[in-house]
Amino acid sequence: MLLLAFDTSTPAVTVALCGDHGVLAQSMDVDARRHGELLAPAIARVLAAADAVPGDLTAIAVGAGPGPYTGLRVGLVTAATLADALGVPAYPVCSLDILAAGHAGPVLVATDARRHEVYWAAYDAAGLRVAGPSVDRPPVVREWLEAHAGYAVLGDGALLYADEFPDNMIPEHPRYPAASALAHLVLPDAVAGLDPEPLTPIYLRRPDATPPGPRKQVTPA
Amino acid sequence: MSTGPLILGIETSCDETGVGIVRGSELLADEVASSVEQHARFGGVVPEVASRAHLEAMVPTVQRALRTAGVTMREIDAIAVTAGPGLMGALLVGVAAAKAYALALDKPLYGVNHLAAHVAVDTVEHGALPAPCISLLVSGGHSSLLLVEDVTRGVQHLGATVDDAAGEAFDKVARVLGLGFPGGPPIDRAAADGNKSAIAFPRGVVRDAPYNFTFSGLKTSVARWVEARERAGEPVPVADVAASFQEAVVDVLTARAIAACKEYDVRDLLIGGGVAANSRLRALAQERCDKAGVRLRVPRPKLCTDNGAMVAALGSLMVSCGVEPSTLDLPADSSLALVRV
Ligand SMILES: [Zn+2]
Numbered sequence: 132m133l134l135l136a137f138d139t140s141t142p143a144v145t146v147a148l149c150g151d152h153g154v155l156a157q158s159m160d161v162d163a164r165r166h167g168e169l170l171a172p173a174i175a176r177v178l179a180a181a182d183a184v185p186g187d188l189t190a191i192a193v194g195a196g197p198g199p200y201t202g203l204r205v206g207l208v209t210a211a212t213l214a215d216a217l218g219v220p221a222y223p224v225c226s227l228d229i230l231a232a233g234h235a236g237p238v239l240v241a242t243d244a245r246r247h248e249v250y251w252a253a254y255d256a257a258g259l260r261v262a263g264p265s266v267d268r269p270p271v272v273r274e275w276l277e278a279h280a281g282y283a284v285l286g287d288g289a290l291l292y293a294d295e296f297p298d299n300m301i302p303e304h305p306r307y308p309a310a311s312a313l314a315h316l317v318l319p320d321a322v323a324g325l326d327p328e329p330l331t332p333i334y335l336r337r338p339d340a341t342p343p344g345p346r347k348q349v350t351p352a
Numbered sequence: 353m354s355t356g357p358l359i360l361g362i363e364t365s366c367d368e369t370g371v372g373i374v375r376g377s378e379l380l381a382d383e384v385a386s387s388v389e390q391h392a393r394f395g396g397v398v399p400e401v402a403s404r405a406h407l408e409a410m411v412p413t414v415q416r417a418l419r420t421a422g423v424t425m426r427e428i429d430a431i432a433v434t435a436g437p438g439l440m441g442a443l444l445v446g447v448a449a450a451k452a453y454a455l456a457l458d459k460p461l462y463g464v465n466h467l468a469a470h471v472a473v474d475t476v477e478h479g480a481l482p483a484p485c486i487s488l489l490v491s492g493g494h495s496s497l498l499l500v501e502d503v504t505r506g507v508q509h510l511g512a513t514v515d516d517a518a519g520e521a522f523d524k525v526a527r528v529l530g531l532g533f534p535g536g537p538p539i540d541r542a543a544a545d546g547n548k549s550a551i552a553f554p555r556g557v558v559r560d561a562p563y564n565f566t567f568s569g570l571k572t573s574v575a576r577w578v579e580a581r582e583r584a585g586e587p588v589p590v591a592d593v594a595a596s597f598q599e600a601v602v603d604v605l606t607a608r609a610i611a612a613c614k615e616y617d618v619r620d621l622l623i624g625g626g627v628a629a630n631s632r633l634r635a636l637a638q639e640r641c642d643k644a645g646v647r648l649r650v651p652r653p654k655l656c657t658d659n660g661a662m663v664a665a666l667g668s669l670m671v672s673c674g675v676e677p678s679t680l681d682l683p684a685d686s687s688l689a690l691v692r693v
Contacts, residue, residue, distance in 0.1 A: 167684055171452065200400065205445075208452070209448050212414070215414065216452065332407065338398055339400065342394055343395045348575075350575075350580065
Protein backbone atom coordinates (compact mmCIF):
# COMPACT_ATOMS: atom_id res chain seq x y z
CA MET A 132 0.00 0.00 0.00
CA LEU A 133 1.25 3.46 -0.91
CA LEU A 134 -1.29 6.13 -0.06
CA LEU A 135 -0.98 9.79 -1.05
CA ALA A 136 -3.06 12.12 1.14
CA PHE A 137 -3.60 15.87 0.85
CA ASP A 138 -5.89 18.62 2.09
CA THR A 139 -6.38 22.12 0.66
CA SER A 140 -9.47 23.20 2.60
CA THR A 141 -7.66 25.76 4.80
CA PRO A 142 -4.87 28.31 4.19
CA ALA A 143 -2.48 25.33 4.33
CA VAL A 144 -1.59 22.77 1.70
CA THR A 145 -0.79 19.57 3.61
CA VAL A 146 0.56 16.45 1.87
CA ALA A 147 1.60 13.06 3.24
CA LEU A 148 2.74 9.77 1.79
CA CYS A 149 1.87 6.68 3.79
CA GLY A 150 3.18 3.12 3.37
CA ASP A 151 2.31 -0.11 5.15
CA HIS A 152 4.43 0.90 8.12
CA GLY A 153 3.32 4.52 8.52
CA VAL A 154 4.12 7.96 7.21
CA LEU A 155 7.04 8.04 4.77
CA ALA A 156 7.14 11.77 4.03
CA GLN A 157 5.00 14.84 4.55
CA SER A 158 4.91 18.55 3.86
CA MET A 159 2.97 21.65 4.78
CA ASP A 160 2.93 25.04 3.04
CA VAL A 161 0.78 27.87 4.35
CA ASP A 162 -0.32 30.47 1.79
CA ALA A 163 -4.05 30.96 1.40
CA ARG A 164 -3.72 32.38 -2.11
CA ARG A 165 -1.34 29.92 -3.76
CA HIS A 166 -2.84 26.43 -3.38
CA GLY A 167 -2.76 25.99 -7.16
CA GLU A 168 0.96 26.68 -7.26
CA LEU A 169 1.92 24.75 -4.13
CA LEU A 170 0.08 21.44 -4.32
CA ALA A 171 1.62 19.69 -7.35
CA PRO A 172 5.24 20.56 -6.39
CA ALA A 173 4.53 19.39 -2.82
CA ILE A 174 3.27 16.05 -4.13
CA ALA A 175 6.34 15.68 -6.34
CA ARG A 176 8.58 16.55 -3.38
CA VAL A 177 6.93 14.09 -1.01
CA LEU A 178 7.15 11.30 -3.58
CA ALA A 179 10.82 12.06 -4.23
CA ALA A 180 11.57 12.13 -0.50
CA ALA A 181 10.27 8.58 -0.26
CA ASP A 182 12.05 7.53 -3.45
CA ALA A 183 8.68 6.80 -5.08
CA VAL A 184 7.09 7.68 -8.43
CA PRO A 185 3.41 8.42 -9.10
CA GLY A 186 2.99 5.00 -10.70
CA ASP A 187 3.76 3.39 -7.32
CA LEU A 188 0.65 4.92 -5.70
CA THR A 189 -2.18 2.54 -4.83
CA ALA A 190 -4.69 5.03 -3.42
CA ILE A 191 -5.36 8.73 -2.87
CA ALA A 192 -7.06 10.47 0.05
CA VAL A 193 -8.28 14.05 -0.14
CA GLY A 194 -9.88 16.53 2.23
CA ALA A 195 -13.29 17.38 0.77
CA GLY A 196 -13.89 20.53 2.78
CA PRO A 197 -15.78 22.52 3.88
CA GLY A 198 -13.39 25.36 3.10
CA PRO A 199 -12.85 28.33 0.80
CA TYR A 200 -13.95 27.03 -2.60
CA THR A 201 -11.05 27.95 -4.84
CA GLY A 202 -8.39 26.21 -2.77
CA LEU A 203 -10.68 23.29 -2.03
CA ARG A 204 -11.24 22.68 -5.74
CA VAL A 205 -7.49 22.57 -6.39
CA GLY A 206 -7.28 19.58 -4.05
CA LEU A 207 -10.35 17.82 -5.38
CA VAL A 208 -9.55 18.20 -9.07
CA THR A 209 -5.99 17.06 -8.37
CA ALA A 210 -7.31 13.95 -6.60
CA ALA A 211 -9.80 13.25 -9.39
CA THR A 212 -7.27 13.60 -12.21
CA LEU A 213 -4.46 11.71 -10.43
CA ALA A 214 -6.89 8.88 -9.75
CA ASP A 215 -8.01 8.97 -13.38
CA ALA A 216 -4.48 8.94 -14.78
CA LEU A 217 -3.15 6.27 -12.40
CA GLY A 218 -6.24 4.07 -12.25
CA VAL A 219 -6.36 4.14 -8.44
CA PRO A 220 -9.24 5.00 -6.08
CA ALA A 221 -9.49 8.47 -4.49
CA TYR A 222 -11.20 8.66 -1.08
CA PRO A 223 -12.72 11.99 0.03
CA VAL A 224 -12.95 12.78 3.75
CA CYS A 225 -14.69 15.72 5.42
CA SER A 226 -11.82 18.02 6.41
CA LEU A 227 -13.37 18.63 9.85
CA ASP A 228 -13.12 14.86 10.47
CA ILE A 229 -9.36 15.16 9.91
CA LEU A 230 -9.07 17.91 12.52
CA ALA A 231 -11.16 15.90 15.00
CA ALA A 232 -9.14 12.70 14.47
CA GLY A 233 -6.97 11.82 17.42
CA HIS A 234 -8.99 13.76 19.98
CA ALA A 235 -10.49 11.43 22.53
CA GLY A 236 -13.89 12.27 23.92
CA PRO A 237 -16.72 14.37 22.55
CA VAL A 238 -15.31 17.23 20.51
CA LEU A 239 -16.64 20.02 18.33
CA VAL A 240 -14.48 21.37 15.48
CA ALA A 241 -14.99 24.89 14.11
CA THR A 242 -13.00 26.46 11.28
CA ASP A 243 -13.15 29.95 9.82
CA ALA A 244 -15.80 30.24 7.11
CA ARG A 245 -15.34 34.05 6.77
CA ARG A 246 -18.41 36.34 6.66
CA HIS A 247 -18.73 36.01 10.45
CA GLU A 248 -19.51 32.31 10.17
CA VAL A 249 -17.77 29.04 11.02
CA TYR A 250 -17.76 25.62 9.44
CA TRP A 251 -18.38 23.10 12.22
CA ALA A 252 -19.09 19.52 13.11
CA ALA A 253 -19.34 17.59 16.39
CA TYR A 254 -18.07 14.09 17.24
CA ASP A 255 -19.09 11.77 20.08
CA ALA A 256 -16.80 9.79 22.39
CA ALA A 257 -16.41 7.08 19.75
CA GLY A 258 -15.33 9.65 17.15
CA LEU A 259 -18.56 9.44 15.17
CA ARG A 260 -19.82 12.66 13.62
CA VAL A 261 -23.11 13.52 15.36
CA ALA A 262 -23.67 17.04 13.96
CA GLY A 263 -22.59 18.89 10.84
CA PRO A 264 -20.77 19.61 8.71
CA SER A 265 -22.63 22.93 8.75
CA VAL A 266 -21.93 26.61 8.29
CA ASP A 267 -23.39 28.95 10.90
CA ARG A 268 -22.82 32.08 12.93
CA PRO A 269 -20.93 31.37 16.17
CA PRO A 270 -23.98 31.93 18.44
CA VAL A 271 -25.76 29.06 16.71
CA VAL A 272 -22.84 26.79 17.51
CA ARG A 273 -22.80 28.00 21.13
CA GLU A 274 -26.50 27.11 21.43
CA TRP A 275 -25.69 23.61 20.21
CA LEU A 276 -22.93 23.34 22.81
CA GLU A 277 -25.26 24.53 25.54
CA ALA A 278 -27.72 21.81 24.58
CA HIS A 279 -25.00 19.14 24.44
CA ALA A 280 -22.84 19.08 27.57
CA GLY A 281 -19.30 17.77 27.70
CA TYR A 282 -17.98 18.78 24.30
CA ALA A 283 -14.47 20.16 24.01
CA VAL A 284 -13.96 22.69 21.23
CA LEU A 285 -11.07 23.12 18.81
CA GLY A 286 -10.25 24.86 15.55
CA ASP A 287 -9.37 28.22 14.08
CA GLY A 288 -13.03 29.19 13.95
CA ALA A 289 -13.36 28.68 17.68
CA LEU A 290 -10.22 30.70 18.36
CA LEU A 291 -11.42 33.50 16.12
CA TYR A 292 -14.71 33.81 18.01
CA ALA A 293 -13.29 32.89 21.41
CA ASP A 294 -15.95 34.99 23.20
CA GLU A 295 -18.59 32.56 21.97
CA PHE A 296 -16.64 29.50 23.16
CA PRO A 297 -15.31 30.53 26.60
CA ASP A 298 -15.23 27.36 28.66
CA ASN A 299 -14.22 24.28 26.78
CA MET A 300 -11.60 25.33 24.27
CA ILE A 301 -8.66 23.04 23.57
CA PRO A 302 -5.89 25.59 23.08
CA GLU A 303 -3.20 23.26 21.77
CA HIS A 304 -4.17 21.57 18.54
CA PRO A 305 -2.98 21.40 14.93
CA ARG A 306 -4.31 24.48 13.15
CA TYR A 307 -4.63 22.73 9.81
CA PRO A 308 -5.88 19.26 8.80
CA ALA A 309 -2.77 17.07 8.90
CA ALA A 310 -2.44 14.93 5.81
CA SER A 311 -0.95 12.16 7.94
CA ALA A 312 -4.17 12.08 10.00
CA LEU A 313 -6.16 12.00 6.75
CA ALA A 314 -4.06 9.06 5.56
CA HIS A 315 -4.75 7.15 8.78
CA LEU A 316 -8.49 7.74 8.42
CA VAL A 317 -8.52 6.35 4.89
CA LEU A 318 -5.98 3.54 5.26
CA PRO A 319 -8.43 0.84 6.49
CA ASP A 320 -10.83 1.46 3.57
CA ALA A 321 -7.97 1.59 1.08
CA VAL A 322 -6.42 -1.65 2.40
CA ALA A 323 -9.82 -3.33 2.27
CA GLY A 324 -10.24 -2.10 -1.31
CA LEU A 325 -13.59 -0.46 -0.57
CA ASP A 326 -15.24 1.61 -3.26
CA PRO A 327 -14.72 5.31 -2.54
CA GLU A 328 -17.54 7.81 -2.23
CA PRO A 329 -17.85 10.26 -5.15
CA LEU A 330 -15.34 13.14 -5.02
CA THR A 331 -17.89 15.79 -4.11
CA PRO A 332 -16.69 19.03 -2.51
CA ILE A 333 -18.49 20.07 0.66
CA TYR A 334 -19.43 23.66 -0.20
CA LEU A 335 -22.36 24.20 2.24
CA ARG A 336 -23.17 27.49 0.51
CA ARG A 337 -24.75 28.26 -2.82
CA PRO A 338 -22.84 30.46 -5.29
CA ASP A 339 -23.35 34.18 -4.72
CA ALA A 340 -25.53 35.12 -7.62
CA THR A 341 -28.99 36.49 -8.02
CA PRO A 342 -30.96 36.55 -11.23
CA PRO A 343 -31.26 40.13 -12.46
CA GLY A 344 -34.45 42.00 -11.67
CA PRO A 345 -36.48 43.86 -14.25
CA ARG A 346 -34.36 45.70 -16.79
CA LYS A 347 -33.07 49.02 -15.48
CA GLN A 348 -33.98 52.05 -17.54
CA VAL A 349 -31.00 54.07 -18.77
CA THR A 350 -33.07 57.14 -19.59
CA PRO A 351 -33.65 59.37 -16.57
CA ALA A 352 -37.36 59.45 -15.80
CA MET B 353 -2.09 10.11 -40.79
CA SER B 354 0.00 13.00 -39.64
CA THR B 355 2.94 12.56 -37.35
CA GLY B 356 4.06 14.81 -34.57
CA PRO B 357 3.55 14.98 -30.85
CA LEU B 358 0.27 13.82 -29.30
CA ILE B 359 -1.00 16.72 -27.17
CA LEU B 360 -3.83 16.90 -24.66
CA GLY B 361 -5.16 20.46 -24.25
CA ILE B 362 -7.29 21.66 -21.34
CA GLU B 363 -9.27 24.93 -21.38
CA THR B 364 -11.27 26.28 -18.41
CA SER B 365 -10.91 30.06 -18.62
CA CYS B 366 -14.64 30.82 -18.69
CA ASP B 367 -17.76 28.65 -18.81
CA GLU B 368 -16.64 25.85 -21.16
CA THR B 369 -14.68 22.84 -19.95
CA GLY B 370 -12.77 22.05 -23.13
CA VAL B 371 -10.49 19.09 -23.75
CA GLY B 372 -8.84 18.65 -27.13
CA ILE B 373 -6.34 16.21 -28.53
CA VAL B 374 -4.14 16.88 -31.55
CA ARG B 375 -1.37 14.90 -33.18
CA GLY B 376 0.94 17.39 -34.88
CA SER B 377 -1.60 19.61 -36.59
CA GLU B 378 -4.27 16.93 -36.94
CA LEU B 379 -7.31 17.40 -34.72
CA LEU B 380 -8.30 14.10 -33.11
CA ALA B 381 -10.80 15.23 -30.48
CA ASP B 382 -12.53 18.43 -29.38
CA GLU B 383 -14.86 17.77 -26.45
CA VAL B 384 -16.62 20.60 -24.65
CA ALA B 385 -18.86 20.52 -21.58
CA SER B 386 -20.58 23.89 -21.27
CA SER B 387 -22.23 25.34 -18.18
CA VAL B 388 -23.87 28.09 -20.27
CA GLU B 389 -27.40 26.94 -19.36
CA GLN B 390 -26.63 27.33 -15.66
CA HIS B 391 -25.70 30.97 -16.28
CA ALA B 392 -28.65 31.88 -18.51
CA ARG B 393 -30.97 32.94 -15.70
CA PHE B 394 -28.27 35.28 -14.33
CA GLY B 395 -27.85 36.99 -17.71
CA GLY B 396 -24.08 36.45 -17.66
CA VAL B 397 -21.40 34.01 -16.56
CA VAL B 398 -21.27 33.57 -12.76
CA PRO B 399 -17.63 32.70 -11.92
CA GLU B 400 -18.41 30.40 -8.97
CA VAL B 401 -21.03 28.50 -10.97
CA ALA B 402 -18.51 28.06 -13.80
CA SER B 403 -15.78 26.86 -11.43
CA ARG B 404 -18.04 24.28 -9.81
CA ALA B 405 -19.05 22.98 -13.22
CA HIS B 406 -15.40 22.67 -14.34
CA LEU B 407 -14.59 20.45 -11.38
CA GLU B 408 -17.50 18.13 -12.15
CA ALA B 409 -16.83 18.02 -15.89
CA MET B 410 -13.05 17.66 -15.91
CA VAL B 411 -12.45 13.90 -15.74
CA PRO B 412 -15.51 12.91 -17.83
CA THR B 413 -14.51 15.38 -20.55
CA VAL B 414 -10.93 14.10 -20.63
CA GLN B 415 -12.23 10.54 -20.86
CA ARG B 416 -14.56 11.47 -23.70
CA ALA B 417 -11.75 13.16 -25.60
CA LEU B 418 -9.50 10.10 -25.26
CA ARG B 419 -12.28 7.84 -26.53
CA THR B 420 -13.06 10.15 -29.46
CA ALA B 421 -9.38 10.34 -30.39
CA GLY B 422 -8.94 6.59 -29.98
CA VAL B 423 -5.81 7.00 -27.90
CA THR B 424 -4.88 6.05 -24.36
CA MET B 425 -3.70 8.35 -21.63
CA ARG B 426 -0.25 6.68 -21.72
CA GLU B 427 0.29 7.70 -25.36
CA ILE B 428 -0.02 11.44 -24.62
CA ASP B 429 3.32 13.22 -25.16
CA ALA B 430 2.55 16.53 -23.44
CA ILE B 431 -0.22 18.37 -21.60
CA ALA B 432 -1.13 21.97 -22.50
CA VAL B 433 -3.44 24.14 -20.44
CA THR B 434 -4.81 27.68 -20.51
CA ALA B 435 -2.91 29.59 -17.80
CA GLY B 436 -4.74 32.88 -18.52
CA PRO B 437 -6.26 35.29 -19.13
CA GLY B 438 -9.66 34.33 -17.77
CA LEU B 439 -11.66 33.85 -14.57
CA MET B 440 -9.23 33.03 -11.77
CA GLY B 441 -11.24 30.31 -10.02
CA ALA B 442 -12.11 28.70 -13.33
CA LEU B 443 -8.53 28.76 -14.65
CA LEU B 444 -7.26 27.14 -11.44
CA VAL B 445 -9.36 24.01 -11.97
CA GLY B 446 -7.86 23.40 -15.41
CA VAL B 447 -4.32 24.26 -14.36
CA ALA B 448 -4.46 21.93 -11.34
CA ALA B 449 -5.88 19.15 -13.52
CA ALA B 450 -3.19 19.59 -16.16
CA LYS B 451 -0.45 19.50 -13.53
CA ALA B 452 -1.84 16.30 -12.04
CA TYR B 453 -1.95 14.62 -15.47
CA ALA B 454 1.56 15.83 -16.27
CA LEU B 455 2.82 14.59 -12.90
CA ALA B 456 1.04 11.24 -13.08
CA LEU B 457 2.09 10.54 -16.67
CA ASP B 458 5.58 12.07 -16.25
CA LYS B 459 5.05 14.28 -19.32
CA PRO B 460 5.88 17.93 -19.91
CA LEU B 461 3.36 20.65 -19.02
CA TYR B 462 2.79 23.75 -21.17
CA GLY B 463 0.91 26.72 -19.75
CA VAL B 464 -0.50 28.65 -22.71
CA ASN B 465 -2.06 32.03 -23.35
CA HIS B 466 -5.77 31.76 -24.11
CA LEU B 467 -5.72 34.45 -26.81
CA ALA B 468 -2.70 32.95 -28.54
CA ALA B 469 -4.56 29.61 -28.49
CA HIS B 470 -7.53 31.22 -30.30
CA VAL B 471 -5.06 32.14 -33.05
CA ALA B 472 -3.20 28.79 -33.07
CA VAL B 473 -6.37 26.72 -33.50
CA ASP B 474 -6.59 27.74 -37.14
CA THR B 475 -3.55 25.55 -37.88
CA VAL B 476 -5.70 22.44 -37.45
CA GLU B 477 -8.16 23.75 -40.02
CA HIS B 478 -6.18 25.84 -42.52
CA GLY B 479 -2.58 24.79 -41.96
CA ALA B 480 0.47 26.76 -40.88
CA LEU B 481 -0.15 30.33 -39.78
CA PRO B 482 1.00 33.12 -42.05
CA ALA B 483 3.65 35.17 -40.25
CA PRO B 484 3.04 37.86 -39.42
CA CYS B 485 -0.76 38.08 -39.28
CA ILE B 486 -3.28 40.35 -37.63
CA SER B 487 -5.82 38.63 -35.42
CA LEU B 488 -9.18 39.97 -34.31
CA LEU B 489 -10.49 38.01 -31.30
CA VAL B 490 -14.04 38.77 -30.28
CA SER B 491 -16.13 36.95 -27.69
CA GLY B 492 -18.13 37.46 -24.53
CA GLY B 493 -14.88 37.70 -22.59
CA HIS B 494 -12.51 39.54 -24.90
CA SER B 495 -12.25 41.92 -27.84
CA SER B 496 -8.64 42.17 -28.92
CA LEU B 497 -6.66 43.15 -31.96
CA LEU B 498 -3.32 41.34 -32.07
CA LEU B 499 -0.19 41.37 -34.17
CA VAL B 500 1.12 37.82 -34.33
CA GLU B 501 4.70 37.16 -35.40
CA ASP B 502 5.26 33.77 -33.77
CA VAL B 503 2.31 32.46 -31.83
CA THR B 504 4.47 30.10 -29.75
CA ARG B 505 6.39 33.07 -28.34
CA GLY B 506 3.43 35.31 -27.63
CA VAL B 507 1.26 37.83 -29.38
CA GLN B 508 1.41 41.61 -29.39
CA HIS B 509 -1.64 43.53 -28.28
CA LEU B 510 -2.50 46.41 -30.63
CA GLY B 511 -5.79 47.16 -28.96
CA ALA B 512 -8.58 45.86 -26.79
CA THR B 513 -11.94 46.94 -25.50
CA VAL B 514 -11.81 49.57 -22.79
CA ASP B 515 -15.20 48.56 -21.38
CA ASP B 516 -17.55 45.79 -22.56
CA ALA B 517 -16.36 42.91 -24.71
CA ALA B 518 -18.15 42.72 -28.06
CA GLY B 519 -20.00 39.57 -27.03
CA GLU B 520 -21.04 41.25 -23.81
CA ALA B 521 -22.59 44.08 -25.82
CA PHE B 522 -24.56 41.48 -27.77
CA ASP B 523 -25.73 39.93 -24.47
CA LYS B 524 -26.82 43.27 -23.04
CA VAL B 525 -28.64 44.44 -26.16
CA ALA B 526 -30.33 41.04 -26.44
CA ARG B 527 -31.61 41.58 -22.90
CA VAL B 528 -32.97 45.02 -23.85
CA LEU B 529 -34.74 43.40 -26.79
CA GLY B 530 -35.95 40.43 -24.73
CA LEU B 531 -33.98 37.93 -26.84
CA GLY B 532 -32.31 35.81 -24.13
CA PHE B 533 -28.77 34.75 -23.18
CA PRO B 534 -26.31 34.34 -24.79
CA GLY B 535 -27.27 37.23 -27.06
CA GLY B 536 -25.13 36.64 -30.15
CA PRO B 537 -27.13 33.98 -32.02
CA PRO B 538 -30.62 35.49 -31.47
CA ILE B 539 -29.43 38.97 -32.52
CA ASP B 540 -27.82 37.50 -35.63
CA ARG B 541 -31.12 35.74 -36.44
CA ALA B 542 -33.32 38.77 -35.71
CA ALA B 543 -31.02 41.05 -37.72
CA ALA B 544 -31.45 38.88 -40.81
CA ASP B 545 -34.95 40.38 -41.28
CA GLY B 546 -33.96 43.92 -40.34
CA ASN B 547 -32.55 47.00 -42.03
CA LYS B 548 -28.98 47.63 -40.90
CA SER B 549 -29.22 51.31 -41.89
CA ALA B 550 -32.54 51.93 -40.13
CA ILE B 551 -30.98 53.54 -37.05
CA ALA B 552 -27.65 55.36 -36.94
CA PHE B 553 -26.15 53.99 -33.72
CA PRO B 554 -22.81 55.54 -32.72
CA ARG B 555 -19.42 53.99 -33.54
CA GLY B 556 -17.36 54.34 -30.38
CA VAL B 557 -13.90 55.83 -30.72
CA VAL B 558 -11.24 55.76 -28.02
CA ARG B 559 -9.16 58.90 -28.15
CA ASP B 560 -5.43 58.44 -28.93
CA ALA B 561 -5.90 54.67 -29.20
CA PRO B 562 -6.85 53.82 -32.78
CA TYR B 563 -7.08 50.07 -32.16
CA ASN B 564 -9.05 50.11 -28.93
CA PHE B 565 -12.77 49.43 -28.81
CA THR B 566 -15.58 50.81 -26.69
CA PHE B 567 -19.06 49.33 -26.72
CA SER B 568 -20.66 50.69 -23.59
CA GLY B 569 -21.87 53.93 -25.24
CA LEU B 570 -23.40 51.92 -28.07
CA LYS B 571 -25.19 49.64 -25.64
CA THR B 572 -26.58 52.64 -23.75
CA SER B 573 -27.76 54.39 -26.87
CA VAL B 574 -29.58 51.25 -28.03
CA ALA B 575 -31.30 51.04 -24.63
CA ARG B 576 -32.19 54.73 -24.81
CA TRP B 577 -33.61 54.39 -28.30
CA VAL B 578 -35.73 51.39 -27.30
CA GLU B 579 -36.96 53.09 -24.14
CA ALA B 580 -38.03 56.19 -26.08
CA ARG B 581 -40.17 53.97 -28.29
CA GLU B 582 -41.62 52.11 -25.34
CA ARG B 583 -42.41 55.37 -23.55
CA ALA B 584 -44.15 56.72 -26.62
CA GLY B 585 -46.23 53.54 -26.69
CA GLU B 586 -44.85 52.60 -30.08
CA PRO B 587 -43.83 49.06 -31.07
CA VAL B 588 -40.09 48.35 -31.03
CA PRO B 589 -38.84 47.22 -34.46
CA VAL B 590 -36.69 44.44 -33.01
CA ALA B 591 -35.23 43.31 -36.35
CA ASP B 592 -34.16 46.83 -37.31
CA VAL B 593 -32.66 47.54 -33.89
CA ALA B 594 -30.79 44.22 -33.94
CA ALA B 595 -29.50 44.80 -37.48
CA SER B 596 -28.46 48.40 -36.83
CA PHE B 597 -26.75 47.53 -33.54
CA GLN B 598 -24.97 44.54 -35.10
CA GLU B 599 -23.80 46.72 -37.99
CA ALA B 600 -22.36 49.29 -35.58
CA VAL B 601 -20.34 46.57 -33.82
CA VAL B 602 -19.02 44.76 -36.89
CA ASP B 603 -18.33 48.01 -38.74
CA VAL B 604 -15.96 49.12 -35.98
CA LEU B 605 -14.36 45.68 -35.56
CA THR B 606 -13.62 45.17 -39.23
CA ALA B 607 -12.54 48.76 -39.91
CA ARG B 608 -9.94 48.63 -37.12
CA ALA B 609 -8.73 45.20 -38.22
CA ILE B 610 -8.22 46.32 -41.82
CA ALA B 611 -6.55 49.53 -40.66
CA ALA B 612 -4.11 47.45 -38.61
CA CYS B 613 -3.35 45.22 -41.61
CA LYS B 614 -2.53 48.34 -43.64
CA GLU B 615 -0.46 50.06 -40.97
CA TYR B 616 1.63 46.97 -40.23
CA ASP B 617 1.70 45.92 -43.89
CA VAL B 618 0.23 42.51 -43.11
CA ARG B 619 -1.60 40.51 -45.77
CA ASP B 620 -3.47 38.05 -43.52
CA LEU B 621 -6.30 38.59 -41.06
CA LEU B 622 -7.49 35.85 -38.74
CA ILE B 623 -10.77 36.20 -36.83
CA GLY B 624 -11.58 34.08 -33.78
CA GLY B 625 -13.69 33.99 -30.63
CA GLY B 626 -17.39 33.25 -30.27
CA VAL B 627 -18.49 36.43 -32.06
CA ALA B 628 -16.66 35.16 -35.17
CA ALA B 629 -19.72 32.97 -35.68
CA ASN B 630 -21.73 36.14 -36.42
CA SER B 631 -22.79 36.01 -40.07
CA ARG B 632 -22.61 39.77 -40.64
CA LEU B 633 -19.11 39.99 -39.14
CA ARG B 634 -17.92 37.27 -41.49
CA ALA B 635 -19.59 38.88 -44.52
CA LEU B 636 -18.35 42.41 -43.88
CA ALA B 637 -14.85 41.20 -43.01
CA GLN B 638 -14.71 39.26 -46.29
CA GLU B 639 -15.95 42.27 -48.25
CA ARG B 640 -13.39 44.63 -46.71
CA CYS B 641 -10.55 42.13 -46.91
CA ASP B 642 -11.23 41.59 -50.63
CA LYS B 643 -11.16 45.33 -51.19
CA ALA B 644 -7.91 45.73 -49.24
CA GLY B 645 -6.17 42.71 -50.75
CA VAL B 646 -6.02 40.93 -47.40
CA ARG B 647 -6.54 37.17 -47.06
CA LEU B 648 -9.18 36.30 -44.44
CA ARG B 649 -9.02 33.18 -42.28
CA VAL B 650 -11.85 32.21 -39.94
CA PRO B 651 -11.90 28.78 -38.29
CA ARG B 652 -15.22 26.95 -38.31
CA PRO B 653 -17.57 28.17 -35.55
CA LYS B 654 -16.95 25.19 -33.24
CA LEU B 655 -13.25 26.09 -33.20
CA CYS B 656 -13.91 29.83 -32.72
CA THR B 657 -15.63 29.44 -29.36
CA ASP B 658 -13.56 28.40 -26.34
CA ASN B 659 -12.40 24.80 -26.62
CA GLY B 660 -9.57 22.46 -25.69
CA ALA B 661 -8.47 21.88 -29.29
CA MET B 662 -7.07 25.40 -29.48
CA VAL B 663 -4.97 24.79 -26.39
CA ALA B 664 -3.74 21.47 -27.75
CA ALA B 665 -2.98 23.12 -31.11
CA LEU B 666 -0.85 25.80 -29.48
CA GLY B 667 0.80 23.22 -27.22
CA SER B 668 1.69 21.18 -30.29
CA LEU B 669 3.32 24.21 -31.95
CA MET B 670 5.24 24.96 -28.75
CA VAL B 671 6.53 21.38 -28.52
CA SER B 672 7.55 21.41 -32.18
CA CYS B 673 9.35 24.73 -31.77
CA GLY B 674 11.25 23.51 -28.73
CA VAL B 675 9.68 25.95 -26.27
CA GLU B 676 10.66 25.16 -22.67
CA PRO B 677 7.86 23.46 -20.73
CA SER B 678 6.34 25.03 -17.62
CA THR B 679 7.17 23.87 -14.12
CA LEU B 680 4.67 22.36 -11.66
CA ASP B 681 4.39 25.68 -9.81
CA LEU B 682 2.87 27.31 -12.92
CA PRO B 683 0.41 29.91 -11.66
CA ALA B 684 -2.98 30.62 -13.17
CA ASP B 685 -2.98 34.29 -14.14
CA SER B 686 -6.33 35.96 -14.76
CA SER B 687 -4.73 38.90 -16.57
CA LEU B 688 -1.86 37.08 -18.28
CA ALA B 689 0.33 39.49 -20.22
CA LEU B 690 0.18 38.89 -23.93
CA VAL B 691 3.79 39.17 -24.86
CA ARG B 692 6.18 36.70 -23.37
CA VAL B 693 9.82 37.30 -24.19
ZN1 LIG C 1 -11.90 32.87 -25.62
